[in-house]
Amino acid sequence: ISDEQATEVPDSIYIMRLRALPTVIEMPFNEPVKKMLELYIQRRRSAVERMVGIGYNHYFPIFEEALQRHGLPSELKFLPVIESALKQNAYSRAKAAGLWQLIPSTGTLLGLEVNSFLDERYDLYKSTDAACVYLKRLYNIYEDWPLAIAAYNCGPGNVNKAIARSGGRHTFWEIYNFLPAETRSYVPLFIACTYAMTYHCEHNLCGTVSSIPDQCDTLMVSQLVHFEQISHCLNLPIEEIESLNPQYICDIVPGSPEKQYSIMLPADKAIEFIQCQDTICAYKADSLLPHNGDLKEILQKGKRNSYVNEGGNGAAGSGAGTAGKGGT
Secondary structure (H helix, E strand, O other): OOOOOOOOOOHHHHHHHHHHOOOOOOOOOOHHHHHHHHHHHHHOHHHHHHHHHHHHHHHHHHHHHHHHHOOOOHHHHHHHHHHHOOOOOOEOOOOOEOOOOEOHHHHHHOOOOEOOOOEHHHOHHHHHHHHHHHHHHHHHHHOOHHHHHHHHHHOHHHHHHHHHHOOOOOOOOOOHHHOOHHHHHHHHHHHHHHHHHHOOHHHOOOOOOOOOOOOEEEEEEOOEEEHHHHHHHHOOOHHHHHHHOOOOOOOEEEOOOOOOEEEEEEHHHHHHHHHOHHHHHHOOHHHHOOHHHOHHHHHHHOOOOHHHHHHHOOOOEOOOOOEOOOOO
16 A cells, blocks of 8 residues: 555665565665665655556566567666656756667667657667667676666766776776766666665555556558647547657658658557558648658658657656766
8 A cells, every 4th residue: 555654664674675686786785775775765755656657567568578688687677767767758958868868879879860850769669679789788898787887877988987097996886986976876776776666565655557558559650640640530639649659759750661660559549540541641641741751841840749848848857866867
């Protein structure tokens, strides 16, 4: 049963539960970790309940599948909790975007399209795959997960500088005092987040109901289509289409016979889309779509995705109240 008030937990309980976690990545208990545990368990209770609900009911299964496919530890599924607070439209002061908070240059290097009308850092599946590739690269550099996680936050350059300044030490806790302040908190945050997401029930933290549809399907589109066309023909609020597809920042899917793009819809509406796709794409095509497929016209034809705009109004707050800069 959800409880707004947190009960005090002895250190011995934290230590016992952290040791019992079935994780590849080491989960030690110390003062920095304890501070972050108290932040999640005591002071960010409503935020944790929101993230438990949306995480386990929607995002975590998708993250787990990708991590398993790339041969990475399952517990890395909790990184987006501290990066974006599981807000798919999160945007930081460092211009990092999406659940995994990749900056534009890193996203592009990882094969994501980032331009004026399409930003695949917001794409649930593509950004997750890109983050997995990046995390694997970082682990191959350091052969140590806490250091790889630290590098995901501040970049390998800053981790390498910290290693050099420490006299060549090679663990996160040995170079702790030489890292940027935010990164010193980042690994403790990850440990505390893993604990909170796993042991939320023991602290009377109950996941809240998510607004995301229980079942969604992804379709491939090989022609231009505007969200307003889909909204009108399928009787689906355009805001829901925008929130499920934030990568299309001008509300237009730039599909073509040469290159298909995906669109996510509630499962029942996905079936309707397949059945009447020609009708959808013909509705107000002259006024809503760019002529002759000229993508430059998208900036004039398409309105801004309101869900993306909402996330871009402020820095992306992590699950514990610090801004993440993953992928820097």
